Amino acid sequence: MKIDPDVKRFLRYQSVIDVLYAKSSFHKPEIYEAFKTEKPQFIGRVIKELIMDGYLISSGPKTKSQYLWSTKKDEFNPGRWIDQRVFTPTVKRSPSVDRPRERLLRLGPSELKTSELLAILIRSGLRGESAMQAGERLATYFGNNLEKLSLQARGELKRVSKAIGETAYCQIIAGLELGKRLASQRTTESVPHHKVRNTSDALAYCKEHFMRLATEAKQEEFHVVLLDEKHHIIKSEQITVGLLDKSLAHPREVFKPAVKESASALILVHNHPSGDPTPSLDDKNITKELKRAAETLGLRILDHIILSKDRAFSMVEEKML
Numbered sequence: 001m002k003i004d005p006d007v008k009r010f011l012r013y014q015s016v017i018d019v020l021y022a023k024s025s026f027h028k029p030e031i032y033e034a035f036k037t038e039k040p041q042f043i044g045r046v047i048k049e050l051i052m053d054g055y056l057i058s059s060g061p062k063t064k065s066q067y068l069w070s071t072k073k074d075e076f077n078p079g080r081w082i083d084q085r086v087f088t089p090t091v092k093r094s095p096s097v098d099r100p101r102e103r104l105l106r107l108g109p110s111e112l113k114t115s116e117l118l119a120i121l122i123r124s125g126l127r128g129e130s131a132m133q134a135g136e137r138l139a140t141y142f143g144n145n146l147e148k149l150s151l152q153a154r155g156e157l158k159r160v161s162k163a164i165g166e167t168a169y170c171q172i173i174a175g176l177e178l179g180k181r182l183a184s185q186r187t188t189e190s191v192p193h194h195k196v197r198n199t200s201d202a203l204a205y206c207k208e209h210f211m212r213l214a215t216e217a218k219q220e221e222f223h224v225v226l227l228d229e230k231h232h233i234i235k236s237e238q239i240t241v242g243l244l245d246k247s248l249a250h251p252r253e254v255f256k257p258a259v260k261e262s263a264s265a266l267i268l269v270h271n272h273p274s275g276d277p278t279p280s281l282d283d284k285n286i287t288k289e290l291k292r293a294a295e296t297l298g299l300r301i302l303d304h305i306i307l308s309k310d311r312a313f314s315m316v317e318e319k320m321l
Contacts, residue, residue, distance in 0.1 A: 006086050012038065013082040016046045020056075021078060025068040049085070084128065100132065114146075115139035121171045125163040134163035138172075150176040151216065180212055194233045196267070199303060199317045206269050206305045207312055209236065213271045214307040222249050222270045226263035227302070234261050236269075249286050251293035258299055266294065268304040277306040277313035279320065287315060 019034050020026065028047070032040050047067060050056040055072050058065040069076075100116040109117065119135030129137075141160045142149040150173065157164040157172070164172070196202050206225070207214070213221055221241050226234040237257040240249060258266055268290065270283075279287075287304045294301050304321055306313040315321040 010082055010086045012042065013046060013085065014078070016043055017078045017082065020047070020050070021076075025066055027064070027066055053081075055081075100135075113139070114144070118172065121175045122163060122168040123171065124168075126165075129161060129163045131163065131168075134161040134168070137161040138164075146176060146179070150180070196227060196231045196233065196302065199314050202267055202303045202305060203312050203314055203317075205233065206267070206307065210269055210271070210307055213269075214312075215309055217271050218273055220270055220273065222254075222268075224254060224257065225267040225269060226258055226261050227265040227267070228262075229264040231265060231302070234263055249290065251290060254290055255293065255297055255299065259297070263299070265300040265302050267302050269307065270304075271307045273308075275308045275310070277308040277311050279304075279306055279313065279315065284320065287321060291321065 016031075016035070016038065019031060028040075028044065031043055031047075035043065047056060051058065051067075055070055055076050056067050057070050058067050060066050100112060100119045103116065104112055104120065112120075115132070115135040115138070117135070118138050119131045122131040122134050125131045125134055137160055138149065138157070154164070154166065154169045157169055194205065196205065202225075209225075210223065213223070219241055222239045223236055224239060225236045228234055235257075239253055239257075254266075254268075257263075268287065272278075283304075283306065287301075291301050301321065302316070304315040306315075
């Protein structure tokens with residue numbers, strides 16, 4: 001009769017714990033000697049886990065350490081302690097057809113719940129909380145508000161689920177950011193005939209299209225909106241990320257996408273994370289330099305719009321362009 005893998009693991013743990021529990025102190029070699037078939041690495045792991053949980057303490061040099069039970073031995077419940085290491089639910093222990101990654105490959109991403117998609121991004125959980133459980137915690141806490149989830153700091157997600165370490169946090173935030181960029185790209189491509197007739201149109205478009213830039217960006221980002229000869233929007237392109245200065249907003253980089261797309265006009269767009277969209281002296285000088293370069297190339301700069309969380313500034317509206 002085939003023994004269940006979890007039961008087999010439980011019995012391995014139990015055999016080692018039984019020997020350790022019967023001793024008030026011991027050295028590793030004598031425990032290794034007591035087992036003829038068990039691997040020393042597994043015995044060492046059990047001892048290490050007992051130390052991490054505060055049940056064992058070690059003394060003496062590392063190569064000849066003596067291990068003793070701590071005062072917590074009286075509250076140590078061997079069966080329950082082993083259960084926590086063997087029978088805690090995990091994604092790996094689910095039938096393969098029910099695991100999120102297998103379900104995605106079999107059914108496609110649209111058929112997965114938000115919690116399952118998050119579990120795939122988290123990848124692996126911690127002792128006591130699987131990736132699937134962590135995904136369910138996040139999905140329950142944030143509901144369908146993925147925008148709110150994408151704005152959370154690492155510590156905030158860690159409070160929701162202890163399984164969200166640095167790697168899991170980066171994977172979640174990167175996945176959500178890619179989703180935002182895809183949505184933004186689709187929005188741009190789905191309205192190719194959006195026409196900019198005046199400053200109000202330019203401001204309205206930039207406030208909607210660059211909402212992430214205005215509300216979330218921690219650094220200055222410089223973008224250009226490309227338009228055809230009738231001022232229909234072709235697309236937008238990010239040029240630089242970082243403090244806006246002449247080296248970052250070089251005409252060659254600014255106008256390269258315009259030449260590539262055969263654009264006739266541009267709208268310059270950047271953000272002020274400080275919250276004040278008033279143009280700096282550098283902003284004004286760069287705009288003048290780019291306007292002169294545009295005229296040389298036969299291009300027209302329709303506006304330079306600066307975004308902040310609550311306001312937007314148009315250089316044309318303020319007669320600075």
